[in-house]
Amino acid sequence: METNQLISGVRHRLIRSGEPTLTEFNKITTIEGLRSHLQVAIELEHSTIPPYLFALYSIRENTNDTSARAIKGVVMEEMLHMILACNILNAVGGTPAISHKEFIPEYPTYLPHSNKAFEVNLQKFSKPAIETFLKIEKPAGKDAPPQPDRYASIGQFYEAIVDGLKRLGAKGNIFTGKRSRQIRPEQFYGGGGGLIEVYDLATAEEAISEIVGQGEGIDGTIEDNNHQLFGEELEYAHYFRFNEIHEERYYKPTDTPKGGPTGDKFPVDWNQVHNIKENIKMKDFKKGTEEWDMMYRFNKCYCDMLRVIHQTVNGEREKLEQAVMMMYQLKYLAQGLMNVPMGNGLYAAPSFEYVV
Amino acid sequence: MDKTTAGLDAFLAISVPLTGYSKIALVATGMAQSYLDAVHRVIGTEMTDEYLTLTARILQQTGGKEPALDREIRQQLLASLKYGPLTRNIIQMWYWGAWLPLPPAWMAKYGKGIKGNENHFVSPEAYQQGLIWNAMGSHPEGSKQPGFASWSIAPLS
Numbered sequence: 001m002e003t004n005q006l007i008s009g010v011r012h013r014l015i016r017s018g019e020p021t022l023t024e025f026n027k028i029t030t031i032e033g034l035r036s037h038l039q040v041a042i043e044l045e046h047s048t049i050p051p052y053l054f055a056l057y058s059i060r061e062n063t064n065d066t067s068a069r070a071i072k073g074v075v076m077e078e079m080l081h082m083i084l085a086c087n088i089l090n091a092v093g094g095t096p097a098i099s100h101k102e103f104i105p106e107y108p109t110y111l112p113h114s115n116k117a118f119e120v121n122l123q124k125f126s127k128p129a130i131e132t133f134l135k136i137e138k139p140a141g142k143d144a145p146p147q148p149d150r151y152a153s154i155g156q157f158y159e160a161i162v163d164g165l166k167r168l169g170a171k172g173n174i175f176t177g178k179r180s181r182q183i184r185p186e187q188f189y190g191g192g193g194g195l196i197e198v199y200d201l202a203t204a205e206e207a208i209s210e211i212v213g214q215g216e217g218i219d220g221t222i223e224d225n226n227h228q229l230f231g232e233e234l235e236y237a238h239y240f241r242f243n244e245i246h247e248e249r250y251y252k253p254t255d256t257p258k259g260g261p262t263g264d265k266f267p268v269d270w271n272q273v274h275n276i277k278e279n280i281k282m283k284d285f286k287k288g289t290e291e292w293d294m295m296y297r298f299n300k301c302y303c304d305m306l307r308v309i310h311q312t313v314n315g316e317r318e319k320l321e322q323a324v325m326m327m328y329q330l331k332y333l334a335q336g337l338m339n340v341p342m343g344n345g346l347y348a349a350p351s352f353e354y355v356v
Numbered sequence: 357m358d359k360t361t362a363g364l365d366a367f368l369a370i371s372v373p374l375t376g377y378s379k380i381a382l383v384a385t386g387m388a389q390s391y392l393d394a395v396h397r398v399i400g401t402e403m404t405d406e407y408l409t410l411t412a413r414i415l416q417q418t419g420g421k422e423p424a425l426d427r428e429i430r431q432q433l434l435a436s437l438k439y440g441p442l443t444r445n446i447i448q449m450w451y452w453g454a455w456l457p458l459p460p461a462w463m464a465k466y467g468k469g470i471k472g473n474e475n476h477f478v479s480p481e482a483y484q485q486g487l488i489w490n491a492m493g494s495h496p497e498g499s500k501q502p503g504f505a506s507w508s509i510a511p512l513s
Contacts, residue, residue: 061481290380324503332500336384 028164031092031174037161038089042096044154045082045211047105048136049075050352051120051129054276057334057350058124063272067125070241074137077238083183084196084207086313090181091198092165092174099303099310101354107279111136111154122280122352125273130246137239158212162205169201183313187320213237274338276349284342291340291348298333299355301326363408367392370411373425374443375450377487382450385485390478391449398455398472399442407442438466451491453482 028034052075059068086096097103108119120136123129136154168174179199188195196207243261244250250263277284282299285292305326312319333350340348368388372379382388396404414432418424433443441462448456454477458467467473477483484499495502 290378294380294384321503321505322509325506325509328501328503335386336381339384339386340380341383 027167028160029167031168034092034161034164034168034174035089035094037157037164038085038092038094039097041085041157041161042082042089042098043103044111044157045078045085046098046103047109047111047120048078049082050105050107050350051122051132051136052078053330053334054122054350054352055125055129055133057331057338058274058276060272060274061335064125064267064269066266067245067268070245071125074133074238074241080188080195081211083188083313084198084211087182087196087198088161088204088207090177090313091204093176096313097310098313099307103306104303104352104354107352121278122349123278124276124349126270127246130242133242134239134246137237137242155212158208162208165201165204175200175204178315181313181315181317183317183320187317274347274349275345276338277342277346280349280351282351282353282355285348291342294333294337294340295348295351296355298330298337298350299353301330301333302350302352303355305330363404364389364392366408366412367395369415370408371446371450373420373429374447375487377450385487387450387453387478387482387485390482391446394449394455394478395442395446398458398470399467400470403466407439410439437462449478449482451486451488453477453479453484453486 028037052071056068056071056075059071086098089096105120107122110116110119118132118135120132121129123132165174175198177199179197182197182199183195184197185195194210196203196210198204198207240251240257240261244266245268247261248266248268249261250266251261252263255262280295282292282295285295305323308319308323308326312323330350337348337350342348368379368382371377371382371388375382392404395407399407410432414425414428418428429443433439436443441458445456445458448454454475455473457473457475458470463470463473484496486496489496489500
């Protein structure tokens with residue numbers, strides 16, 4: 001696929017519209033440093049998926065359609081971001097590692113490489129859960145300069161990566177990865193947004209602006225970049241989609257981030273939610289019981305899926321179809337768990353733990 | 357424990373040997389209460405209670421152990437003119453998610469004045485939650501989709 005220079009150029013300006021917030025401390029100066037940052041990027045994108053899925057699954061069937069659709073849209077884009085980060089890492093000669101024990105955070109957790117300003121829990125669909133999601137997707141603050149290797153927002157973190165790609169690229173070709181390791185758009189059937197094959201600086205920047213633009217919006221607007229660049233149906237960046245749920249009000253196209261949503265009422269029924277246990281673990285059940293087995297079955301399917309995705313991004317890209325099957329399976333297993341009472345008024349839920 | 361829960365526990369307890377699925381697998385469908393409600397709705401509270409008292413006694417007398425349990429279910433439930441069709445209906449409800457009409461002979465003898473004995477899905481969810489799909493390693497058509505091109509890959513489990 002030929003890169004559209006114009007689009008890349010426009011996207012480039014969009015993500016760097018503010019003053020640079022990087023300091024000398026967190027500059028990426030070696031190819032190893034770049035690769036390890038990209039590995040963290042993959043972990044970062046992944047770490048948001050279990051909390052989003054946990055909240056999404058907790059919504060009772062056929063209720064809260066608008067909220068469920070919003071969260072589902074975001075979570076599918078996070079999956080896309082994770083694969084985009086894998087593509088960039090593969091492009092610079094790295095090898096994504098996504099099936100080892102440490103890859104899955106233990107919830108509650110801080111976001112990887114964050115400034116530890118807030119914890120992320122596995123929480124049912126609720127106002128506190130949406131508040132956490134808003135913090136995760138918070139646009140980069142100009143007033144919060146990043147500390148050494150600790151970033152105040154996902155945007156700042158990616159800014160450091162773009163900076164590193166440019167600095168290292170200026171010294172020589174860093175895009176040495178095999179093209180056959182790239183996941184291509186045709187493999188990413190039905191996913192959210194556009195998958196980008198990465199093989200040079202322009203495509204790498206394009207991939208990063210897809211990630212940052214969807215997550216945090218373009219400075220000063222509530223829209224994500226798909227809409228502005230391609231005239232797609234209006235779709236708001238993650239932060240603003242979550243804020244509509246939080247404020248129970250739709251944004252109007254003329255609304256600004258500062259002013260908040262002023263459109264029609266956004267219907268939310270906070271009671272139509274399974275009463276599932278927050279940050280549940282397998283050890284909440286006695287080993288050998290049917291309940292424990294079911295918790296295990298979910299985690300086994302989840303870890304098997306990560307193993308298949310690991311193979312997918314390490315040269316066996318045709319395996320993605322198999323991973324997709326497992327994703328559906330996960331949903332049905334999670335829905336089953338949420339019907340299982342724990343005896344204290346609470347119900348079981350997926351725990352997203354590493355098992356073999 | 358109130359009566360509804362007691363009825364549900366008894367209903368689940370006999371549903372385990374009747375379906376061959378574990379209690380938690382049945383609970384996980386989220387359909388147990390709806391199926392019990394369907395039984396109540398069609399045959400009435402009195403006959404439902406009578407049926408669940410009998411099934412509880414079978415489970416107790418056999419200690420839930422094979423081969424005694426299998427034998428007693430066959431003799432006291434499946435071979436019974438009164439409880440056989442009912443038992444088969446409960447099994448089919450778990451597998452199909454649908455209530456199948458009790459046979460005319462049964463209706464003539466035990467079902468005077470019964471309403472709602474038509475063939476119907478207990479609810480839209482019941483169609484999705486039928487055990488039959490899991491049993492045959494498939495999925496309910498038009499629902500619970502397994503993913504594009506999944507038909508080209510051998511079943512995962």
